[in-house]
Amino acid sequence: GRERINIAIDGPAGAGKSTVARKVAEQLGYVYIDTGAMYRAVTLSALRSGIDPLDGPEIASHAASLDIRLLPGEQGQRVLLNGEDVTEEIRSREVTQNVSQVAANGAVRRLLAEKQRRLADRKGVVMDGRDIGSHVLPDAELKVFLTASASERALRRYREIGDAQGVSLEQLEREIEERDRMDRERDVSPLVCASDAVVMDSTAMTIEEVCSAIVSLSRTKLAEAK
Ligand code: CDP
Ligand code: CDP
Numbered sequence: 060g061r062e063r064i065n066i067a068i069d070g071p072a073g074a075g076k077s078t079v080a081r082k083v084a085e086q087l088g089y090v091y092i093d094t095g096a097m098y099r100a101v102t103l104s105a106l107r108s109g110i111d112p113l114d115g116p117e118i119a120s121h122a123a124s125l126d127i128r129l130l131p132g133e134q135g136q137r138v139l140l141n142g143e144d145v146t147e148e149i150r151s152r153e154v155t156q157n158v159s160q161v162a163a164n165g166a167v168r169r170l171l172a173e174k175q176r177r178l179a180d181r182k183g184v185v186m187d188g189r190d191i192g193s194h195v196l197p198d199a200e201l202k203v204f205l206t207a208s209a210s211e212r213a214l215r216r217y218r219e220i221g222d223a224q225g226v227s228l229e230q231l232e233r234e235i236e237e238r239d240r241m242d243r244e245r246d247v248s249p250l251v252c253a254s255d256a257v258v259m260d261s262t263a264m265t266i267e268e269v270c271s272a273i274v275s276l277s278r279t280k281l282a283e284a285k
Contacts, residue, residue, distance in 0.1 A: 073212030
């Protein structure tokens, strides 16, 4: 029979998780799921409604009222918020600066983690985030913890958005480090490396090198699963 596994990719901002996860999914014929997009969609919606990201009960009940969907699209995953395509808007600076406060909310995390688990029920999923290997999919056959130095991660983000969002490299590095700190220090399912994850430092690796390393690990895990 055709066995499939689940692959969890976690790590700090700008490590290359979503780029690599999308390509690995493509190569394996798997489904890519960007869990950060779900936290971003909740954040965008809360900001639009004028809710303070630090108002826990308000954020929690707002999140519970939303219909968030991830759809495969021509240029990668599309994100629908109550039917509206917010794929681009969830990458705004304002959302990025508020998302870690929203993601520290335990009720929001429970809600989204449950959704994420359901999406992975039938296996053949590559899911990226912060708590996938440690919390959402603890039984994932392959777990990768993808890192890179903070300056390299800031540089990657800068090349991607720096000019468009009018932000300096130094500023971007500070913001990334602050977000990572919040993600690591929160009480509920923080960013951690699962004990059984393979650690990959991509500072000096190309996207292709990271992808082929993960695909080759997945082939080993697939052989073991048979
Ligand atoms: O792409 P980037 O690394 O900038 O961020 P992302 O993956 O879109 O995630 C945005 C934020 O969502 C993170 O900084 C976390 O605060 C939160 N997040 C989380 O808490 N748990 C996840 N599984 C995924 C994202
Ligand atoms: O999802 P995450 O925040 O971990 O990172 P990303 O958005 O996938 O990647 C950030 C940027 O770094 C993208 O523009 C990638 O093309 C670039 N990059 C990479 O992902 N991996 C490398 N080994 C080198 C560059």
